[in-house]
Amino acid sequence: MDKLQKALEKARHERKARISPDPAAGPAPQGTTTTLDPTALAAEPLDEKARVRTRVIRPTMSPAWEALPGLMPDPNHFLQNRIMTLQPRPEATPFDILRTKVFLMMQQNNWTRLAIISPDKGCGKSTLACNLAVGFTRQPEVNVALLDMDLRQPSVGKMLGHTPKEEFKEVLIGNMPPEQQVVRLAGNLAIAASKHSVQDPSQVLLSGNIEQVFDDIQTHFALDVMLLDLPPMLATDDARAVLKHVDCALIVSRADHTRVGQLDTCEREVAEHTNVVGITLNDCRHMDGESSYDYSND
Ligand SMILES: Nc1ncnc2c1ncn2[C@@H]1O[C@H](COP(=O)(O)OP(=O)(O)OP(=O)(O)O)[C@@H](O)[C@H]1O
Numbered sequence: 145m146d147k148l149q150k151a152l153e154k155a156r157h158e159r160k161a162r163i164s165p166d167p168a169a170g171p172a173p174q175g176t177t178t179t180l181d182p183t184a185l186a187a188e189p190l191d192e193k194a195r196v197r198t199r200v201i202r203p204t205m206s207p208a209w210e211a212l213p214g215l216m217p218d219p220n221h222f223l224q225n226r227i228m229t230l231q232p233r234p235e236a237t238p239f240d241i242l243r244t245k246v247f248l249m250m251q252q253n254n255w256t257r258l259a260i261i262s263p264d265k266g267c268g269k270s271t272l273a274c275n276l277a278v279g280f281t282r283q284p285e286v287n288v289a290l291l292d293m294d295l296r297q298p299s300v301g302k303m304l305g306h307t308p309k310e311e312f313k314e315v316l317i318g319n320m321p322p323e324q325q326v327v328r329l330a331g332n333l334a335i336a337a338s339k340h341s342v343q344d345p346s347q348v349l350l351s352g353n354i355e356q357v358f359d360d361i362q363t364h365f366a367l368d369v370m371l372l373d374l375p376p377m378l379a380t381d382d383a384r385a386v387l388k389h390v391d392c393a394l395i396v397s398r399a400d401h402t403r404v405g406q407l408d409t410c411e412r413e414v415a416e417h418t419n420v421v422g423i424t425l426n427d428c429r430h431m432d433g434e435s436s437y438d439y440s441n442d
């Protein structure tokens with residue numbers, strides 16, 4: 145754990161020295177790495193747009209949200225799939241803290257699209273994406289969508305106990321409006337999931353339609369946050385095709401699983417496309433305290 149942390153910091157330091165970002169230059173431009181530093185978040189004032197947005201309370205659902213079919217959550221199914229954030233409970237706390245920190249950072253920079261990504265398979269991306277998304281249902285003033293962008297091995301639907309009638313691919317290629325495919329959890333979480341895997345996702349992801357579809361979804365549901373569950377960065381080109389359409393990314397690594405070199409390569413490649421908000425260390429059982437989740441700070 146220490147070794148991984150030190151090696152990562154060294155690589156990051158070397159890269160930073162090459163990029164030399166100017167902290168006085170305002171929101172981080174694409175291609176630089178930002179880390180989750182809670183004290184920095186508290187110290188810097190939110191810009192006016194973000195301030196206005198935090199004051200908005202939505203007492204009633206808009207027609208666009210009301211028209212969506214509701215998903216009835218099965219608490220046992222959620223817990224079996226490690227989705228802990230439906231209710232406030234001790235196991236939800238690390239996800240809630242992470243959600244709040246990432247959301248504040250997004251507001252501060254006027255970012256709305258967050259990709260969840262990892263270097264290799266099985267780090268816990270989908271579990272984390274679902275926990276963040278479901279956690280937002282306890283923050284009803286924030287409109288959120290969770291999109292399963294892992295078209296080869298979609299798992300969001302399975303984790304949340306939702307079998308979509310239509311495939312999300314149809315929305316992505318422009319054959320279907322989003323409101324015909326997505327479902328709603330509570331009053332503020334829209335879920336776009338897939339039932340079957342897509343054999344050649346590059347046809348869908350490089351179709352040139354993605355940016356327009358994301359814009360349509362964002363506008364239709366007046367989204368504050370769009371969460372995208374991505375495939376592993378280093379396995380295929382699929383993640384790269386999506387990353388250029390997001391504002392920022394959170395990298396998930398897994399203790400005793402992710403190698404330092406993989407993490408460094410992943411961070412560097414993600415930073416070429418978008419802003420890195422931080423790195424989580426999932427499934428870490430070597431820490432003091434109750435949390436099995438952590439994130440790195442400079
Ligand atoms: N902190 C954790 N402790 C124990 N098991 C976990 C933890 N986080 C995730 N898992 C389990 O690890 C497996 C992989 O998790 P998940 O599917 O979220 O990873 P992923 O990064 O999305 O994988 P893929 O790259 O295949 O999409 C799942 O069975 C999940 O329940």
Ligand SMILES: [Mg+2]
Binds near residue numbers: 269271299374
């Ligand atoms: Mg996954």
